[in-house]
Amino acid sequence: MTTVEMGRATDRLLPLGAPVDGAWIAERAVREVLTDAARAVRDTAPEPPRFRLAVAAAGTPFPVPPGGLPPGELGITLEFAAVAGRPLPELAGRLRTALLAAAEEAFGLVVAEVDLRVTDLLDAPPDPVTPAPPPGRTSPPVPEDPAALSALAVDGVAALTDTYGGPVRRAAGDLRIEVAVTAGRRALHVARAVRTAVTAAAPEAATVTVVVSELR
DSSP states (O other), rough: OOEEOOOOOOOOOEEEEEEEGEEEEEHHHHHHHHHHHHHSSSSSSEEEOOEEEEOOOSOSSOOOOBBOOOEEEEEEEEEEETTSOHHHHHHHHHHHHHHHIIIIIIIIOEEEEEEEEEEEEEEEOOOOOOOOOOOOOOOOOOOOOHHHHHTTTSSSSEEEEOOOOSEEEEEETEEEEEEEEEETHHHHHHHHHHHHHHHHOTTTSSEEEEEEEEEE
């Protein structure tokens, strides 16, 4: 087993789906959704989850974008405080279920391990945490590029973005497209549709990869 620990930097990219999907997603976006899912579990006070590569894939047909983990199965580590007197195995099971469900349903992440660590016991249930409103975000101008226009036309694409270097990046025959996905849509489904559309629009590209920078 190969384990690579990720830091808390907001510019890291997690592999999305299987190696053949050629897709990555911003760690920041995943952390926000999984934190909200964990905090919905009663009698717990979880910290934001951390991510690592738990099982590396044997290989990938696509170039890994800068700041991205190579394809493979992810591990999630979550530290949490629990209300004293509550059965810890039950609380841990509910947290694990919430994390796995959010990772699969919202994104399509492949998760091999969830490590849960109790850090404190609380005398009373924690106060509910109100999620912070998302920051206002602007979109770059849409390039006059068939790849960009085809990606923007895909259902579930909220915008093209330039967080990781630009909406469309070409290098040595490889093409990378960067998008924001509409909140509530499964990121992997949208990324697959984007890759299909862009591959058709840019047949000269040797490979097409997709980076999901955020949910909007």
